[in-house]
Amino acid sequence: MKSWVEVSERRLAGNYGLLREAAGRKTAVLAVVKANAYGHGAAVCAPVLARAGAEWLGVTDVAEGAAVREALTGAGISRERQPGVLVMSGLLREDAGDVIRYGLTPVVWLREQMEWLVEAAVQSGGGPVAVHVEIDTGMARQGVAPEAELEGLLAWVTGQTALRVDGVMTHFASSEVAGSSQTALQRRRFEEAMGAVAAAGLRPAWVHAGNSSTVDNQGSEGNLAWLRGLAGGVGARSMVRAGIALYGYCLPIEGEGLSAVRQELQPVMTWKTRVIGVREVQAGERVGYNGIFVVERAMRLALLPVGYADGLRRELSASNARPGGWAMVRGQRAAIVGRVSMNLTIVDVSGIAGIALGDEVVVLGDGVTAEDHARLAGTIAYEIVCGVQAAYRCGIAG
Missing domain, CATH: 2.40.37.10 (Lyase, Ornithine Decarboxylase; Chain A, domain 1)
Incomplete structure (x- = not known):
């Protein structure tokens, strides 16, 4: 073997522990293992993070989610004790069956995605398939546009018995910027979207936003406290999605921010x-x-x-x-x-x-x-x- 990678289980679990502590007792930390655990090997890292207490793991796509499920099972973790696996970057029609088969939870924002899942759920004869609906609050990347599309999508979702909205989420574009006006705008848009979700009669179990820098940047804007309050208002738990910090790195905070964990992280x-x-x-x-x-x-x-x-x-x-x-x-x-x-x-x-x-x-x-x-x-x-x-x-x- 001309070259190889060694992953420190102690450091990986330690970084996760630092993030959980910084996020606070009432906010869960989803451990992102997408992109093959940022090059570290998802099959290696996922069981370590599960044993460290992660309630959720985040993957890129359905194929990676299936591989993570198999890695967890292969590590001796029974399906009942495995974390939830969130498919973070969309799906296609041919993925819907494997979502059901491997017990994955996809992020969705298009009616077509939900229709494929409803069809697969009905064919499987099981219970409703759980999804997390993403709201686009300002990245123009993925997510339902709250002003133009959300109301119609929610009206359709409430009529489905084979689909369950388990979570609602958004993603911040500038978490590493202290006092970011873009983050402030995204927060306002997400608040309005959550109001629409509640008005539609939906009661998600999870409300989540942000990334590693959201945990690290604990300046005056208080994004984590805001997230906890927003989730609590609809009877949900709050969650933040940590990726690169698990593996020992984090972007420096720009401006007058207060870093919570960056200096303590250890490369894995x-x-x-x-x-x-x-x-x-x-x-x-x-x-x-x-x-x-x-x-x-x-x-x-x-x-x-x-x-x-x-x-x-x-x-x-x-x-x-x-x-x-x-x-x-x-x-x-x-x-x-x-x-x-x-x-x-x-x-x-x-x-x-x-x-x-x-x-x-x-x-x-x-x-x-x-x-x-x-x-x-x-x-x-x-x-x-x-x-x-x-x-x-x-x-x-x-």
Whole structure:
């Protein structure tokens, strides 16, 4: 195996515990394992989070939801003790049967989606299928438009016996911005939508909004207290959906915000590889594609079997004029030299004694974080961890 990912069960469960504490006793924390648990392996992370007390897990689509159900069962967690599994990014007609089969709860916002589910529920002969209705309060992404579409949709839903509105939700676009006027507007729109839900006679069990930054950003706007009050007004429980923070990262709060957990989170992923070559190079030699790095003094270089095809960003390349990224070799930084290529990367190990073929190297982990990679690549930690394609793949570490 040329590279692999280790997931720390202790850190993952610890991060979840921090988020639960910060959210408060009366607000549940849905643990998002979508996009293969942000690159960490949903089949590995879902059982850990279930054992840590998560009442809900969030997945991308029905196929991922089915895989998570199977992983939970395979981990010895009976269906009766498994968390709810929320399918967060829509569904198609062909997905409806598997929603019923695997006991998934889809997020819906279109009448067509609900009609497919009603048809599948009737065919299955079971009870009503539970859904969470998403309200678009200002992202123009997914969700029912409260002004134009909500009233008609609610009128249709109330006439269905094979469909049960278990939850109502929205998503904030700027949770990491303290005092955001966009969040304030979204809150007002969601309040109005919840008024319409109550007027239609619907009594959801859950009302939820926000993401990791909603938990972290505990400034003057008090989004969590607001959410608890809104949910309580319709007899529901409040819930917030935490994703990237579970895995040890969170966007910095912009403005005069008060961070609740960011500094305490611990990265969960360690991406490792091994040295497959060591060579001495002399001054004047060029390293890698286009020779962007020219050796200025005698160096010892180590070859690593990872590159941009594996998720190591090409922006971490280094020239003489521009330092790049690094890996950790025997607990020390080994700077990348030359271009990161498709499946190979070269690092400088001149100052590290005893380097040998097969030595373990940390590509991402303690000493070199996703935030370090993101800063050099001009992106966010989300994209870094989701992009790791370490050959396959994830295993539990301590």
